[in-house]
Amino acid sequence: MTDRISFLLNGAPRTVSGLAPTTTVLEYLRGAERACGTKEGCAEGDCGACTVVLGEPTGDGLRYRAINGCIAFLPQLDGKLLLTVEGLAEGNALHPVQDAMVECDGSQCGFCTPGFVMALFAFQQGGEPASDDAIHEALAGNLCRCTGYRPIVEAARRVAAVRDPGFELRAPSLRAGVAALPHDGDLAIEQGGGRFFAPTSLDRLLALRAAHPDAHLLAGGTDLALLVTKEYRALDIVIAVTQVPELARIVLDDKALTIGAAATYTDALPLLERFFPSLGLMIRRLGSRQIRNAGTIGGNIANASPIGDMPPGLIALGATVALRSAAGARELALEDFFLDYRKTALRPDEIVESVRIPLPAPDALFRTYKIAKRWDQDISAVCGAYRLTIADGRVTEARIAYGGMAATPKRAARTEQALIGRAWTEATVAQAIAALADDFAPLSDWRASADYRRKVAGNLLRRLWLESAQPTLTLGVMAL
Numbered sequence: 378m379t380d381r382i383s384f385l386l387n388g389a390p391r392t393v394s395g396l397a398p399t400t401t402v403l404e405y406l407r408g409a410e411r412a413c414g415t416k417e418g419c420a421e422g423d424c425g426a427c428t429v430v431l432g433e434p435t436g437d438g439l440r441y442r443a444i445n446g447c448i449a450f451l452p453q454l455d456g457k458l459l460l461t462v463e464g465l466a467e468g469n470a471l472h473p474v475q476d477a478m479v480e481c482d483g484s485q486c487g488f489c490t491p492g493f494v495m496a497l498f499a500f501q502q503g504g505e506p507a508s509d510d511a512i513h514e515a516l517a518g519n520l521c522r523c524t525g526y527r528p529i530v531e532a533a534r535r536v537a538a539v540r541d542p543g544f545e546l547r548a549p550s551l552r553a554g555v556a557a558l559p560h561d562g563d564l565a566i567e568q569g570g571g572r573f574f575a576p577t578s579l580d581r582l583l584a585l586r587a588a589h590p591d592a593h594l595l596a597g598g599t600d601l602a603l604l605v606t607k608e609y610r611a612l613d614i615v616i617a618v619t620q621v622p623e624l625a626r627i628v629l630d631d632k633a634l635t636i637g638a639a640a641t642y643t644d645a646l647p648l649l650e651r652f653f654p655s656l657g658l659m660i661r662r663l664g665s666r667q668i669r670n671a672g673t674i675g676g677n678i679a680n681a682s683p684i685g686d687m688p689p690g691l692i693a694l695g696a697t698v699a700l701r702s703a704a705g706a707r708e709l710a711l712e713d714f715f716l717d718y719r720k721t722a723l724r725p726d727e728i729v730e731s732v733r734i735p736l737p738a739p740d741a742l743f744r745t746y747k748i749a750k751r752w753d754q755d756i757s758a759v760c761g762a763y764r765l766t767i768a769d770g771r772v773t774e775a776r777i778a779y780g781g782m783a784a785t786p787k788r789a790a791r792t793e794q795a796l797i798g799r800a801w802t803e804a805t806v807a808q809a810i811a812a813l814a815d816d817f818a819p820l821s822d823w824r825a826s827a828d829y830r831r832k833v834a835g836n837l838l839r840r841l842w843l844e845s846a847q848p849t850l851t852l853g854v855m856a857l
């Protein structure tokens with residue numbers, strides 16, 4: 378067990394102690410390191426000015442992924458490589474990504490540029506194609522306030538799928554440097570009134586949970602960190618679940634896909650996209666790459682927000698959630714996990730272990746739709762999810778769930794009943810839409826009025842019908 382955080386910063390070893398464990402990576406860089414290339418724009422994971430790249434050991438090498446430094450806590454760097462914009466150039470030779478930004482006039486104000494450079498560096502290391510879709514997605518988490526995207530996209534085209542021999546030469550020594558970091562097992566930090574634990578076994582995690590039932594559990598931190606950066610709250614005790622190997626597992630069998638609570642969206646996306654394309658589309662939209670590289674589906678569930686984007690789709694798919702404590706394990710239908718506003722069935726000594734999603738029958742119709750004011754990375758006003766089985770023109774099974782319509786993500790039981798056993802026709806859909814009023818009495822807030830929510834919830838069901846009747850309509854997701 379150690380109370381010191383060890384990582385490589387641009388290749389140089391660092392061992393840090395004496396800082397509050399909820400110090401963000403961005404604060405550390407700009408404060409202790411005086412490395413001010415990484416900027417703060419929003420401090421909530423929206424703008425990308427703070428983008429840095431994590432190098433995480435995988436097999437013989439390192440995997441490079443962009444994250445938001447403003448909402449990552451320093452202990453999350455333990456055992457990893459942190460690359461910042463200061464670490465890309467070698468001597469006077471700019472990195473090819475930096476060269477491309479210069480040559481394409483991609484840098485204007487300079488405030489967003491380091492974040493764009495780091496996002497592009499991760500994009501290049503990923504070996505992705507120079508397609509507009511890939512580039513736009515790689516850059517969706519970086520905002521340029523002076524609308525200079527065209528030259529930045531042009532810079533991305535230049536570096537996409539281009540080898541980076543200079544960095545390839547550095548890579549082995551970076552991997553060796555990470556391997557040489559002191560590994561003393563679990564992290565246990567106590568500093569400035571805050572305590573932070575990062576156990577590396579499930580047993581120790583469960584023991585810590587039992588000993589500290591009021592602790593905040595940390596997975597990706599994309600929501601938890603906002604308590605620190607936006608609400609300026611001190612978090613007395615934080616227990617990270619991300620170092621427990623069992624919780625990072627993603628297991629596919631012939632019946633279901635089971636995703637560990639600490640697996641990131643990025644890790645889960647390929648299989649989710651393969652079996653549930655509509656859910657894959659939702660994930661690509663719910664957060665930037667930086668967010669998806671840190672955030673977890675387990676966190677989105679445990680967070681129990683009524684407007685979380687994953688629960689409606691997962692409920693419609695019949696997902697179950699595995700809960701575990703030192704005393705044992707149990708499994709709940711996901712809809713039974715949510716009790717009231719931000720209130721779940723999780724007992725004080727329990728953690729969310731995984732979510733299990735049954736694989737769809739070949740004839741199942743599944744869609745999940747999100748309505749928000751912006752396409753990328755916005756919070757839903759309403760989210761609707763539908764899994765229907767239609768045989769010989771009749772609905773034989775219906776599971777429907779909505780987010781943003783109640784205090785919890787919730788099934789639409791009356792609406793389902795209005796469909797089951799009926800012909801899948803426009804008239805049936807109209808009756809089901811009317812039944813939504815029996816299922817939900819939504820609130821008005823600044824995202825949407827109650828009337829709007831009611832109307833759009835019905836329109837989404839109608840959209841499902843239109844898409845099923847006209848399969849050429851675009852799959853999936855739409856904005857206002």
Ligand code: FES
Binds near residue numbers: 416
């Ligand atoms: Fe805006 Fe971090 S400062 S995403």
Ligand code: FES
Binds near residue numbers: 525
């Ligand atoms: Fe930085 Fe536009 S170039 S905000």
